[in-house]
Amino acid sequence: MMLLVFLIALAAAAAQNDTQTARTSSTSAVRREQFRVIYEWTYIDYEWESQEQQKAFLNTSRYIPQNVLISGINFYGESLFLTMPRMLDGVPATLATIPVLQTNTAPKLKPFPSWSDNTIGNCNALQFVQNVEIDRNGIMWILDNGRVGTLTPTPDPKCPPSIVLIDMKSGKNEMERIPFPPEIVNPNTTYLNDLVVDNRGDGDYAYITDNSAVDPGIIIFRRSDKKSWKLRDSQSMMSVPEATFFRINGTNVNLPVNIDGIALGPQFKRNDDKVDRTVYYSPLSSFNLYAINASVLRNESLAQNNKNDLRPYVVDLGTKASQTDGMKMDSTGVLFFGLIGNSTIAEWNSTTDFRTGQRTIARDPTYIQWVDRFTFDDRGNTYVVVNRLFNFVKQQVSLNEINYRILKSFTGSKSYVFGDDLTSESQYSAASIPMVGASLLMVAFSFLLA
Ligand SMILES: *[C@@H]1O[C@H](CO)[C@@H](O)[C@H](O)[C@H]1NC(C)=O
Ligand SMILES: *[C@@H]1O[C@H](CO)[C@@H](O)[C@H](O)[C@H]1NC(C)=O
Ligand SMILES: *[C@@H]1O[C@H](CO)[C@@H](O)[C@H](O)[C@H]1NC(C)=O
Ligand SMILES: *[C@@H]1O[C@H](CO)[C@@H](O)[C@H](O)[C@H]1NC(C)=O
Ligand SMILES: *[C@@H]1O[C@H](CO)[C@@H](O)[C@H](O)[C@H]1NC(C)=O
Ligand SMILES: *[C@@H]1O[C@H](CO)[C@@H](O)[C@H](O)[C@H]1NC(C)=O
Ligand SMILES: *[C@@H]1O[C@H](CO)[C@@H](O)[C@H](O)[C@H]1NC(C)=O
Numbered sequence: 266m267m268l269l270v271f272l273i274a275l276a277a278a279a280a281q282n283d284t285q286t287a288r289t290s291s292t293s294a295v296r297r298e299q300f301r302v303i304y305e306w307t308y309i310d311y312e313w314e315s316q317e318q319q320k321a322f323l324n325t326s327r328y329i330p331q332n333v334l335i336s337g338i339n340f341y342g343e344s345l346f347l348t349m350p351r352m353l354d355g356v357p358a359t360l361a362t363i364p365v366l367q368t369n370t371a372p373k374l375k376p377f378p379s380w381s382d383n384t385i386g387n388c389n390a391l392q393f394v395q396n397v398e399i400d401r402n403g404i405m406w407i408l409d410n411g412r413v414g415t416l417t418p419t420p421d422p423k424c425p426p427s428i429v430l431i432d433m434k435s436g437k438n439e440m441e442r443i444p445f446p447p448e449i450v451n452p453n454t455t456y457l458n459d460l461v462v463d464n465r466g467d468g469d470y471a472y473i474t475d476n477s478a479v480d481p482g483i484i485i486f487r488r489s490d491k492k493s494w495k496l497r498d499s500q501s502m503m504s505v506p507e508a509t510f511f512r513i514n515g516t517n518v519n520l521p522v523n524i525d526g527i528a529l530g531p532q533f534k535r536n537d538d539k540v541d542r543t544v545y546y547s548p549l550s551s552f553n554l555y556a557i558n559a560s561v562l563r564n565e566s567l568a569q570n571n572k573n574d575l576r577p578y579v580v581d582l583g584t585k586a587s588q589t590d591g592m593k594m595d596s597t598g599v600l601f602f603g604l605i606g607n608s609t610i611a612e613w614n615s616t617t618d619f620r621t622g623q624r625t626i627a628r629d630p631t632y633i634q635w636v637d638r639f640t641f642d643d644r645g646n647t648y649v650v651v652n653r654l655f656n657f658v659k660q661q662v663s664l665n666e667i668n669y670r671i672l673k674s675f676t677g678s679k680s681y682v683f684g685d686d687l688t689s690e691s692q693y694s695a696a697s698i699p700m701v702g703a704s705l706l707m708v709a710f711s712f713l714l715a
């Protein structure tokens with residue numbers, strides 16, 4: 266507990282320094298919470314079933330502590346769900362959970378749904394999970410890439426790339442696995458990276474980024490009939506040479522990574538009175554943010570010619586100061602994203618012009634080293650995974666340093682999945698408490714990124 270308090274003070278002081286230098290005048294009376302460190306780990310350990318199990322995993326290199334990296338994060342009930350993609354060998358479980366609140370600052374991870382549901386090579390179990398989403402109906406959508414060891418010389422497509430669904434409300438944690446057809450999603454080359462879920466009256470859809478090195482694109486999956494298709498646009502979905510270089514914490518990495526982060530905007534009514542939403546995305550190795558209407562992605566007929574089907578529909582919203590890994594939108598259309606080379610967490614109100622509307626909400630070279638994913642809880646808090654990925658990909662993770670952190674801040678936000686439903690009667694219910702927090706935020710943190 267002492268440790269926790271100490272860290273919070275430090276992080277807040279650091280952020281305050283940043284605030285003072287970055288802003289010339291401000292109203293300190295209305296200040297939103299600073300991002301604080303709530304959890305931090307030198308390496309990731311698990312809640313083992315027994316000491317024998319742990320010993321056996323260690324002894325057979327099924328657990329190699331420096332190879333376990335936290336990447337994705339999500340929230341349900343009283344728990345945070347964390348993903349540990351099996352990029353290297355020695356990752357005992359690829360999906361796990363920790364409590365939202367607890368006094369231990371380095372909690373052990375409890376494999377989810379269970380140890381056996383994380384067994385490598387069992388195709389009823391999870392193989393390689395980079396991200397999950399939990400929709401407004403309490404369904405967890407898990408992206409299982411099927412292929413493990415993506416950073417090793419011999420990546421192994423153990424199982425078909427799949428969507429795995431769990432109804433969290435039932436408490437039974439039963440997994441429904443839906444493999445993608447190999448002609449749509451190639452098990453040898455796909456890299457299912459991140460997803461947003463669009464709960465619609467006519468069925469639920471997932472829009473999934475495939476940052477495959479050879480065939481990047483967006484995969485659309487419709488839950489009602491389990492059908493999927495893939496759309497491509499090389500111009501907006503591929504890394505660009507001028508953005509493959511990252512310099513962070515004295516380390517240089519060259520990473521040409523394709524389409525990666527994705528976000529979903531609030532519903533809006535088109536001129537023809539149909540409901541639509543904007544999908545935002547960016548390659549990791551790019552400075553641009555792109556947008557496309559979800560109605561275009563749902564148009565299967567665009568997937569027929571297979572090449573650059575989307576070009577006429579993609580809008581380039583403009584550039585960011587640095588590259589972005591994960592991004593997440595709240596229910597009012599405010600986008601949270603990282604700026605990796607700037608040790609920065611930023612936001613953008615999507616009703617404003619992207620080129621002038623980006624704001625820094627936290628900057629710290631020590632605590633913010635590679636922002637990966639974001640999530641919101643049901644009390645207005647935003648959580649961020651910071652994971653020093655640059656060390657991991659260079660395989661120079663040191664077990665003597667803090668490598669993984671979860672930061673938290675009250676922002677008054679809730680997830681885009683709980684945005685107003687323009688097609689339902691109850692569209693103005695349960696909506697607006699967060700607005701107060703969100704507008705304070707604009708006052709307190711209004712300065713432009715250079
Ligand atoms: C804040 O700035 C002061 C002076 O510029 C410096 O001495 C101090 O170490 C900084 N604190 C943090 C936490 O960065
Ligand atoms: C660990 O491996 C060694 C040999 O490499 C063996 O002697 C020992 O019994 C093993 N321990 C366990 C717990 O499997
Ligand atoms: C994946 O690779 C295996 C082994 O090289 C090959 O047999 C299979 O046809 C490939 N699958 C696709 C969809 O290309
Ligand atoms: C890298 O970050 C660590 C803290 O995580 C800090 O102690 C160290 O000085 C940093 N190194 C450089 C070169 O910035
Ligand atoms: C989405 O559709 C609306 C209505 O047709 C249009 O005004 C808007 O420009 C489109 N957005 C994008 C990103 O193409
Ligand atoms: C889907 O795209 C095709 C072009 O490939 C277009 O002709 C058709 O009108 C679109 N359908 C809808 C519902 O927008
Ligand atoms: C942000 O980082 C980029 C490198 O990714 C650098 O070129 C730029 O000057 C930085 N901008 C700010 C405002 O720090």
Ligand SMILES: *[C@@H]1O[C@H](CO)[C@@H](O)[C@H](O)[C@H]1NC(C)=O
Nearest residue numbers: 597599614616617703704707
């Ligand atoms: C976003 O901008 C719009 C238009 O300026 C404003 O009405 C809304 O309150 C802003 N949202 C937040 C969360 O500040």
